[in-house]
Amino acid sequence: MAAGDQVTRPGHVQYGELLLGPGTPYGWRSIGGWEDLPTLDSGTVARSDAHGAFPGRLLAQARTITLDGLIVRAPRATIGAVVAALNSGTVPVEDERPLVVWLDERGPLLAYARATRRAIPAGLGYRLGTITGGAIEWQATDPRRYELAERTVSATLPMSEAGLSWPLSWPLPFGNPGSTGALSAMNVGDSETHPVVEFRGPVTRPSLTSLATGDAIEYDMPLAVGDVLTVDTLAGTVVLNGTASRIYTATSRSVPEQTFTLAPGITNLIFRAAPGSNDPTASATVRYRSAYW
Numbered sequence: 001m002a003a004g005d006q007v008t009r010p011g012h013v014q015y016g017e018l019l020l021g022p023g024t025p026y027g028w029r030s031i032g033g034w035e036d037l038p039t040l041d042s043g044t045v046a047r048s049d050a051h052g053a054f055p056g057r058l059l060a061q062a063r064t065i066t067l068d069g070l071i072v073r074a075p076r077a078t079i080g081a082v083v084a085a086l087n088s089g090t091v092p093v094e095d096e097r098p099l100v101v102w103l104d105e106r107g108p109l110l111a112y113a114r115a116t117r118r119a120i121p122a123g124l125g126y127r128l129g130t131i132t133g134g135a136i137e138w139q140a141t142d143p144r145r146y147e148l149a150e151r152t153v154s155a156t157l158p159m160s161e162a163g164l165s166w167p168l169s170w171p172l173p174f175g176n177p178g179s180t181g182a183l184s185a186m187n188v189g190d191s192e193t194h195p196v197v198e199f200r201g202p203v204t205r206p207s208l209t210s211l212a213t214g215d216a217i218e219y220d221m222p223l224a225v226g227d228v229l230t231v232d233t234l235a236g237t238v239v240l241n242g243t244a245s246r247i248y249t250a251t252s253r254s255v256p257e258q259t260f261t262l263a264p265g266i267t268n269l270i271f272r273a274a275p276g277s278n279d280p281t282a283s284a285t286v287r288y289r290s291a292y293w
Contacts, residue, residue, distance in 0.1 A: 004100035018089030029069025063143035070134030193291035194234035203282035205274035
């Protein structure tokens with residue numbers, strides 16, 4: 001199941017495979033923490049010899065989302081089954097699940113969270129098939145919200161152009177343009193986002209560099225035909241063919257993976273490799289979602 005595959009209209013909230021909102025037995029009145037700025041840890045330090053302070057970094061804590069005024073409606077004969085489905089969909093789990101919320105004309109946004117609280121009042125309304133005053137709470141360790149559709153950009157290694165073909169004819173046949181190894185990633189959100197970078201062989205010492213900051217990720221290892229080196233910059237992992245860690249192959253000019261992000265707007269990147277490594281089938285692919293606070 002894809003994240004948010006059941007979300008079709010404003011008011012829908014999908015957590016894993018559980019859908020809440022219009023057209024379901026589960027209504028809700030308000031959602032808190034979704035449009036709020038998450039709590040920030042400030043590195044600001046007071047000045048010892050003057051008014052004010054030295055500004056420090058602001059780092060966001062986990063985001064807490066609360067769905068209040070939960071209403072459960074079902075025929076009296078099936079209210080137990082409907083409540084059981086809600087309970088099953090909000091049990092404590094080890095790994096975070098997709099939480100998709102569609103509030104307005106901007107469309108749905110995605111977070112990854114776990115249900116941490118559920119309240120289902122068992123009063124008179126329970127026996128009548130209408131439960132009011134319920135609530136669900138989730139916690140998202142990554143406080144950013146993301147667009148649903150994943151974006152992908154790719155590039156191959158730089159290749160020279162074919163040039164003119166002889167004998168000359170008109171119009172002049174310059175041949176196919178050569179690859180430049182350049183790619184551009186557009187983050188339409190308002191927060192930096194962590195991409196997943198995939199280097200595909202055959203290539204030796206693949207690297208990806210941001211032209212704006214000069215930050216690079218580079219790995220001193222050969223990749224054979226069919227090899228894929230996956231760099232998850234959020235998790236800070238470097239994995240060969242889905243199983244073997246290769247983070248120790250990072251070169252001295254490679255920045256820590258978790259600091260390699262795409263800022264809001266356009267980020268121009270270049271794919272490079274060791275001298276002599278110029279196979280046209282080698283590639284770098286960047287996968288990411290635009291991110292929002």
